[in-house]
Amino acid sequence: MSPWTSAVGTPQLARLLGSSGGRPAAAPAVPGARRVPAYRSLADGVRLLVLEGRVPVAARLPAERELATALGVSRTTVAAAYEALRAEGFLESRRGAGSWTAVPAGSPLPTRGLHPLPPEAAGSVIDLGCAALPAPEPWLTRAMRGALEELAPYARTHGDYPAGLPVLRQALADRYTARGVPTRPEQIMVTTGAMGAVAAICRLLVRPGERVAVDSPSYANVLQLMREAGARLVPVAMADGLAGWDIPAWQQALRAAAPRMAYVIADYHNPTGALADEEQRRRLAGAARAAGSVLVADETMAELSLDGPVGPDVPRSPDVPRSADGPGSADGADGTGYAARPRPVAAFDPGGSTVITLGSASKAFWAGLRIGWVRAAPDVIRSLVAARAYADLGSPVVDQVAVAWLLRGGGWEEAVALRRAQARENRDALVAAVRRHLPSWEFAVPSGGLTLWARTGGLSGSRIAEAGERLGVRVPSGPRFGVDGAYEGFVRLPFTVAGAVAEEAAVRLAAAADLVASGAGAEAEGPRTYVA
């Protein structure tokens, strides 16, 4: 065994296979599909798990006999599946050492989180892997020029600011205050991207075995980070998987599990794009407080309202009386579209000790700047900063100066408006193209955010992702956003392409769906390349 080898347990693999359709007994009945032998179905399931990074490469698989018992199939079936995987390059074996996962020579290594292709490697592939857009120029260049002019006093220091530059903490605090949540700089910690913020919170709160309640589906990379931190994820399904929050289910989950932490994306949810209304926010915060849970509200997408100042048409729960706050957020007006939107989740935490808010410049501005932040009570911020040094000494100083420069009148609003316009154009092009070429796919058109969550007409999202990879379009399948393999029948499409490219993306996805529906699957077709 090399020191690089890990292992996947038998129950874990059986659970993952069940969800991926690789478990022979649970193979999905696709109309018109060929009858697939059990060993082939099992081999396909393992291959998909490896290709999607849900089982890592170099993970030792269970012994044949053990897996056969767990799946309720014959040992011959497992042996044949392993043999097929070996022949295809997805498994390596050595006598006495067992078998471990691999990818065929020359294949890219699957990522365990979501990542776009590096620009230099994308070639003719249409990459819908990640919801990241180009920088909203000229604002990036202007901000960097502004930062350069203000750099001198920082250059005279050691450059190590564990809580963030005072000027940026102040600018972010002012922005929360303007949004109706009075905030002091001591309530802000600057982090290295929003993932740095999630990691900091997990370091403090999530011990191995700790329960964390999450939306289901939720953002793939955060789920993966929490899994790696040892969290036991408690999924709370979005209402019908598409439209919004099931508050009674959340209340029940928080009461029953009393998790140390709950994680929600109330402002343009990733992947569904849903927006929680004020009453839902109030009740989520109240349920978390009652359960003694910390409610982490991820506002990474919060700036990306795409449908004008009035905000999206999310129906309020009819059974909940309007609170004494009245329409609340509708009477301010700051020209940013915030005024007409629900107030931040933190506005519904009067004590200030239940809600922690995350934000980031990555989606609203550019992911090449690694700037995120946390807003919380001052003593929570002090704890987060104290626990930071050994993981991440601080965030990039020049990026911090640049974001502060933008926020202090340098053009943040204009840059975000540009970003919204890009995302809106992309969304509309993608929606039209998918409706044209994939009429059986179902989705709600989101009023904000950067992603469309599409039900793939009864086909496996994992198989569509695999087929798409060979047909020149990369999409992440639904289970990356679920817990224990939920949402096999979905893919996530980001608002990153427009016009003819969006059209071509839908054409390739339709071809991939056809391949999967015909049952031809991976083994029928060699790699093909397209020129975009």
Add this chain to the structure above:
Amino acid sequence: MSPWTSAVGTPQLARLLGSSGGRPAAAPAVPGARRVPAYRSLADGVRLLVLEGRVPVAARLPAERELATALGVSRTTVAAAYEALRAEGFLESRRGAGSWTAVPAGSPLPTRGLHPLPPEAAGSVIDLGCAALPAPEPWLTRAMRGALEELAPYARTHGDYPAGLPVLRQALADRYTARGVPTRPEQIMVTTGAMGAVAAICRLLVRPGERVAVDSPSYANVLQLMREAGARLVPVAMADGLAGWDIPAWQQALRAAAPRMAYVIADYHNPTGALADEEQRRRLAGAARAAGSVLVADETMAELSLDGPVGPDVPRSPDVPRSADGPGSADGADGTGYAARPRPVAAFDPGGSTVITLGSASKAFWAGLRIGWVRAAPDVIRSLVAARAYADLGSPVVDQVAVAWLLRGGGWEEAVALRRAQARENRDALVAAVRRHLPSWEFAVPSGGLTLWARTGGLSGSRIAEAGERLGVRVPSGPRFGVDGAYEGFVRLPFTVAGAVAEEAAVRLAAAADLVASGAGAEAEGPRTYVA
């Protein structure tokens, strides 16, 4: 219990107290010290552990009876100690919920890793907490201007480069090649600082309970990161704690523990400043290979040779015959001082699969740039990149362009030369001042790096750190660099101040040492402030 509360186990606390001198039976006999009552000694020990972040704030302490049994003292002693801690603000209790650690209102929260004070908060305090220097201007400004000119093509991308910008990977690979370790860009991953590199490697290799062999002492923040990752640290003591590596001890530890990973700082060790010679490198790499361990060589300090091109006078182990490679590194000459120095640890890994090298721009250039890197075999780099997305989507793009610009003829060598000159001046001033004011402190003058590791003349380094905090000088105590509280009799002093400030730092440290030696300790003196 708040969700923010953690717990410290009884055996863990007893072990930590034993090392801090807080365990009554093991109280150090300081000549001329007052006799300290047992409860006071225990309370002091807990207070020091809290102040140094070695026991976190809001950690629940064991029940009095349990701790009394573990320490072999009476329950009355523990009760009196807890009472004293409560009176001083270091403990809070609630009936039925137990007692948990705290800091007095208004005190700064202790950090669990090493951090400098934020510049705006340092005031008149001389901060020797961290080995970080100001930017070597004008090179930072020039590099940022250069980066701005080259930014346009990157701004047109999504900005998310999990392996790093190709231009920087190439520049770093070229630099290793020039140092005698042929390297291709696929062998480089750019990380967010060196801590990002350590974190990436730990994500891949360190499961809870995994053994990791480390130099003892070693870099505090890396030890803490590994502890948090669940590693069982296997300390291998430096030869006599000061001068260098005990290779037979390393061979024995690797053979006996067969750890998955070993971590060494062979190039200007932190904290001792030692430099491993080529034979030591060869034998370390060989022992790691034989044990099936990955050897992580941290080169964060490697550029900081302070004593001219010939390099330091580290004696070669006399019992080891010179290898067929001959003098090896002595015959090249590139004007950077590299040629005369031992070759990188990676040069002694012919198969290329045992050694992983870390580097960083933080110490050689500026910590405000968050750029580190890993050099390893291409398949290891692929694994590290695949495991990255959910933790850290990529490193700051502008910082990457700036470092690449510097390395490609923009002035890296000149900037590092300036940095070396600063560090050399600071080292010489500090050494002279400590010799003058603290003649009983022992240390080896390092030929490189940024830190002095000083034996504090039989006094507790933790108590000196505590007294120093009140006397206007911050130093980290030895146990932060040890495993299980080793090195109580040491402090680490970084090369960050010169001239009159170095002198004043030594004066304040001497006052702190006097306070500790007199047994006056914390309770005799209120806070005092100095004006530097």
